[in-house]
Amino acid sequence: MKYLFLFVFCLLGSIGSMAQETYAEKLGYPKGKKVIIFHIDDAGMSYEANQGTILAMEKGVANSASVMMPCGWVPAYMKYLQQHPTTDAGVHLTLTSEWKGYRWFPLSGRDKVPGLHDKEGAMWSNVASVVKNASADEVETEIRAQIARFRQFGVEPSHIDSHMGTLFGSPAFTERYVKVGIQEKIPVMFPAGHATLISKERNSPPQEIQQFQQIGKMLWNAGLPVLDDLFADTYGWKLAANVPNTEENLRKMKTEKYIELLKEAKPGITMVIMHCAAPSDNFKEITDSWPTRYGDFWAMLDPALKTFIEKEGIILTTWREMRERRAKVK
Secondary structure (H helix, E strand, C coil), X not given: CCCHHHHHHHXXXXXXXXXXXXXXXXXXXXXXXXXXXXXXXXXXXXXXXXXXXXXXXXXXXXXXXXXXXXXXXXXXXXXXXXXXXXXXXXXEECCXXXXXXXXXXXXXXXXXXXXXXXXXXXXXXXXXXXXXXXXXXXXXXXXXXXXXXXXHCCCCCCCEEEHHHHHHCCHHHHHHHHHHHHHHXXXXXXXXXXXXXXHHHHCCXXXXXXXXXXXXXXXXXXXXXXXXXEECCHHHCCCCCCCCCCHHHHHHHHHHHHHHHHHHCCXXXXXXXXXXXXXXXXXXXXXXXXXHHHHHHHHHCCHHHHHHHHHHCCEECCHHHHHHHHHHCC
């Protein structure tokens, strides 16, 4: 496994046409259907992130989440998961701490992962600094510690994914991410089917999509479910500079954006990443990203979005359901 990922990245063999069977079809979803995971990042980051995640999933169309295990509000969210064991929740593998006055630290400690600590003792604030200072061994040590802490609450993660995409910051990091998922038998967030939306978002060359697809085959052959596509740019949806960040304006803009995205999505399983926070004055002191997080929260609760999904016959799924379906496929 040590050099398998690097080998895959050098492999330029034929992948087949874009019309090939989707992973959704492999898992038994109807042919030609759009299957969506509305996924909320950053549970555990704060009280507002917890409440936004819970309400968007209980009262809205969001149906999956992942938890930032180094953060202070993790115990509260994990207690919620203990009381609601069917909730779809995974580990939001966290190697960065991006806010200036509200920070968190590696679970593994400075002795084991010195390269993951900045001069303040917290995690680095950006992906480039992690890539520059941390080794792949340190990254693996920390992501294993975060998975272990999740399990210490008596809950099994539905999947693993990557905060700020840090685990995609270098091939060595990605190799460990995939390796740990396979070894721990946890589904891995990876866009490995037709990858239409993510390739447009990243402006990916064909070679990169081929690499994604080869890794997807490896995950599938290991008995794990695989995504066809991924969209991670809802964070970048913002109102025009002259439009105030009111609840009405943010809800309308975000709902319209989600509907446009669903129209653009191709058949197959697409994971749509968002960030939901329940509004509070305190949360505005944590991050200046509050408008997009409030907008996501309000959009998930918007009846117009639910109506569109039902009208278009879009199927909503979860990592847990995908995992169950994969277990039945020989």
